[in-house]
Amino acid sequence: MTSLPNVAQAPAATGSDETILEVQDLKMYFPITRGLLKRRVGDIKAVDGVSFKLRKGETLGLVGESGCGKTTVGRCLCRLYKPTAGQIWFNGKEISSLPEKEFRPLRSDISIIFQDPYGSLDPRQTAGSIVGEPLRIHKLVKSKAEYNERLESLFAKVGLASNLMPRYPHEFSGGQRQRIGIARALAGDPSLIICDEPVSALDVSIQAQIINLLMDLREGQSELTYIFIAHDLSVVKHISDRIAVMYLGRILEITTPEELYANPIHPYTRALLSAVCVPDPDIEASRARIVLEGEVPSPVNPPAGCSFHTRCPDAMPACRTTVPTLKQVGNDHEVACLAVTPGGG
């Protein structure tokens, strides 16, 4: 990686070589403007104080319902948005406020796979040209022969025949298009890939193929770190090493998939898990479901205190005023809830 000027030092706590990414109190507010003069009348608090750490080679699942800010977190990490506040340390370098010019070389190291396999590929470019674009932009190849060689290996990696290169996106199926998107994300040889709901737009059978492909790619290269954004817990459980549950711009609970399923602590997580269908009609009919009341509050005017208190079955008076922070409650298990007393480590 090229060394850049004005590189600050990472906080001492993250000194470990293992950490590839540390996010501290990330905030992303989108201004609401009104009138001719674009007067700022409020903010959509899409992300409101998200912090987490990611080890090299780890896969973090980011779940939550629509509008909870998970896509915004992903887009802040690859700097499609400039965060309003907070810090993002990538390989010991603070990237949240880097000017675009200085961040650009890093763009081959952090890539993103988009949700919509139809909208994310330029309809007037051939598959080969789309996948090769990062190679050309970052001048990662020296000759035409090397370029073709890299393209062929990328196509092979994602399970596409190399004779499909001259075809246009409309000639492919949804799953194949998503493979093209994955090949493009891999082209720059990134160490961090943000998968923004890469399977939500696909059939269930194709979903499995794409997830297996992503897992295989990780097998081949232990350095590859994923942030896997999804609204489907079962998909995330399959691929993630840790899962973060988001609600209204904040992380409420973060732990391993096993622990999350066996021992969900936050009331929201419990409600979320109880909404996952069980593929057994008898159990499905008899199991107790936690049904939350009301709607998700507007991110323009989120509730004071714990953002979940308006719908929480266990809300206490303190929840209305105090914002809970993530607390260690067990082995690699953090919860942001006032009702939970911090436990051993």
Added chain:
Amino acid sequence: MSEVFVMDAPETVAAPRVSEWKRFLKILFQRKLVVFGVFVLLCLVLVAIFAPLIAQYDPYKNDMAHSLQSPSSQHWLGTDNLGRDVFSRLVYGARTALEVGFGTVAFAAILGVILGLLAGFLGGWTNAIIMRAMDTLMAFPMIVLALLLVAVLGAGIQNVIIALGVATVPGYTRLMCGTTLSVRENEYILAQRAIGAKSLRTMVRHVLPNAIQPVIVLVTTMLGNVILAEASLSFLGIGIKPPGAAWGSMASAGFRDLGTHPLLSFAPALAIMLVVFAFNMVGDGLRDALDPKLRGKL
């Protein structure tokens, strides 16, 4: 690799290739009027190119001894008040019409596409400045603005091209700006930014090819309009300088003898009408053939 990769024979993996070009031509030539329009325009281009071979007389040479003759085997459409062969002038007039038409449209379309692309893609102040300037130009009717500009610049084919070009630029700019605004919202433009492409590269390689189609249709219809506008300017006597052969000035000059020699005015007027009609028909056909809603049909 895992067993889930179903790798059939590669030929069967993707959808069959449909020739876009074949489909395009099929829709384009579905209407007989489009076929007619294309035929007229082809003839026009051929006449303009081979004008010296087709015209038997010098279109600029006065021959007062034979002025105002009726159609005959020597002068197919007769001669005008200065004794010039009307048919020859009509043939050379095709050259003028096409020169002005293509010159103006090329000038205006290139400028308009660049301005519209910049305004739409960059937004903000760039957009505000460019689009307000275009609004100002649009406040004048095209022909009035062109009249004004020619009055300032002086007559002559180059000045007519500049005047009509400036007068028609706002149309292209607005159209291009509009399509750019919608194209730039696509995720593949976001993807370009995510992989580190600079704005200029994204604009030229990804926005332009996806936003240019409506401009192609506009160009065809504008060709007809611009030829008509040039004829109007020439008719008013401030377009092509005499003795230049332009259909508009021919129609104007023939006006005095309309009662006795109607062909002097009607022949060029008919030529103008035919060409404008042909361009409009082809424009309509192109619009249908490029319509994404019709894609996949037929």
